Amino acid sequence: MYKLLLATDQEVIRQTFQEYPWNRMGFHAPLIVASSEEAIDALSSHAIDAVGYYFEKKNGVKLSSYLRYDRPSMAIFSVTMDTEKQLLVLKELAEMMNRLHSDFSDEPYDDEAMRTLLKDELTRRLLSGKVEDFAMAERQFKVLRSHISFTRPCMVYELDMPQGDVYVSLHFNALERLERALRNNFFGRLIDRVYYAVAVLSPRHIRVAAIPRAGEEQDLKDFEQRANAHVEDSIERIKEFLDLDIEVLHSGIIENLKALSPASAE
Numbered sequence: 001m002y003k004l005l006l007a008t009d010q011e012v013i014r015q016t017f018q019e020y021p022w023n024r025m026g027f028h029a030p031l032i033v034a035s036s037e038e039a040i041d042a043l044s045s046h047a048i049d050a051v052g053y054y055f056e057k058k059n060g061v062k063l064s065s066y067l068r069y070d071r072p073s074m075a076i077f078s079v080t081m082d083t084e085k086q087l088l089v090l091k092e093l094a095e096m097m098n099r100l101h102s103d104f105s106d107e108p109y110d111d112e113a114m115r116t117l118l119k120d121e122l123t124r125r126l127l128s129g130k131v132e133d134f135a136m137a138e139r140q141f142k143v144l145r146s147h148i149s150f151t152r153p154c155m156v157y158e159l160d161m162p163q164g165d166v167y168v169s170l171h172f173n174a175l176e177r178l179e180r181a182l183r184n185n186f187f188g189r190l191i192d193r194v195y196y197a198v199a200v201l202s203p204r205h206i207r208v209a210a211i212p213r214a215g216e217e218q219d220l221k222d223f224e225q226r227a228n229a230h231v232e233d234s235i236e237r238i239k240e241f242l243d244l245d246i247e248v249l250h251s252g253i254i255e256n257l258k259a260l261s262p263a264s265a266e
Contacts, residue, residue, distance in 0.1 A: 002049040002097050004030035007039035007063060008079060009055050016083060026094040036063035043071060050075035050093060050143065073112055075100075075143045089139060096143045119146045120183060127199035127207045129262045148195050148211045150257050152218055155210040155227040158250040159235075164203030167244065175200045181242070182206070186234045192226055206246065211257065224253065 004027055006017050014032050022029050031046060033039050039053065040063060051067065051074055053060050067074055077093045080086050100114045122131075122140060131137045138150050161167070168174040179200040183189065187196040187208060195211040210227035212218050228251070235246045254260070 001026055001028050002094070003028045003047060004077075005039060005042055005046070005048045005051040006030050006032045006079065007034070007036065007042075007051065007053040007055070007060070008032075009034055009059050010081070013054055013079060013081060016086070020087070020090070025090055026098075027090070036060055036066075039063045040066050043074070048074070049097060050077050052077040052079040054079035054081075073115065073145060076145065077143060078139055092136060092139060093143060096140060115144050116189075119144050122146075123148075123195075123197035123209075124179070124199045126257060126260050127197055127209055128201060129260055131260070132262055134258050146195075147213050147215070148257070149214040152212045152214075153220060153223075153253050153255060154212070154257060154259075155224060155251065156254050156260070157208040157210075157231055157248055159206040159208060160247045160249045161204050161206060161244060162247070163244055164205075168203045175203065182234075182238070185241075186238050187231070188234075191230055194223070194227060194230070196230070209257075209260070220253070 001023070006014070008014060014034070017030055017032060031042055031048070033042055036053075036055070036059065039051065042048065043051065043066075053063055053076075055063075067076065075093075075097065078089050080089070096118070099118060100111065119141070122137060122144070125131050126137065134150065141148060141150075167178065171177060179198055182200070183196075183198045187198050189196060193213055193216065195213065197209045197211060199207045201207055208231060210223075210231070212223060231248070231251075235248070238244055238246055
């Protein structure tokens with residue numbers, strides 16, 4: 001079972017958290033504190049699997065900064081005064097924690113590798129138009145400590161690979177292997193404060209999204225220029241190292257990630 005830390009200056013939330021059936025949900029009874037300072041002390045002295053916090057005004061700034069810079073891999077879950085929503089969040093958290101600690105293959109995966117694997121899986125579902133509950137997806141990314149913005153404009157690129165059918169015929173598990181290579185070796189993930197997500201949707205169709213980080217100022221023109229330059233450079237390197245021609249059929253700004261709805265997926 002997993003150990004949680006709750007930090008909040010709201011007595012009603014602290015009281016409610018003491019009443020949940022923790023064992024049945026897959027958690028030990030949580031450690032509960034009332035300030036950022038107490039939370040930081042607890043994180044330094046206890047084995048905590050995930051932390052949630054809710055403060056009025058600026059009482060949580062110190063804890064937020066600590067988690068961002070000192071504990072960048074610590075899972076974070078949402079805290080709300082809505083009991084029904086909180087139980088849903090905790091159910092999702094247990095499922096995500098189970099996946100983080102599951103064995104996907106015979107190869108060893110540490111926590112960071114598993115987070116990367118699950119983040120790649122989620123971003124692929126976004127690009128494939130398979131996410132319908134964006135609020136849940138946002139909570140999942142929060143648990144995995146991915147700081148992509150769900151509210152800011154993104155760049156989306158629809159790419160054509162004319163040799164795709166031939167490539168698939170010559171390689172085992174070709175689409176999955178190609179997607180992994182494009183993500184790991186060419187487009188990357190976090191490049192110059194921009195997250196790049198890649199999905200090979202068919203032998204010819206590749207979709208790439210450039211997603212800004214949450215909580216940072218965004219100059220849209222500068223963001224677009226940097227994203228275009230990186231995508232163009234990545235396509236050139238793909239040609240150089242894989243001998244694959246890729247063309248940009250269409251690119252443009254979307255309002256936010258929610259524009260990648262199931263209706264827009266091919």
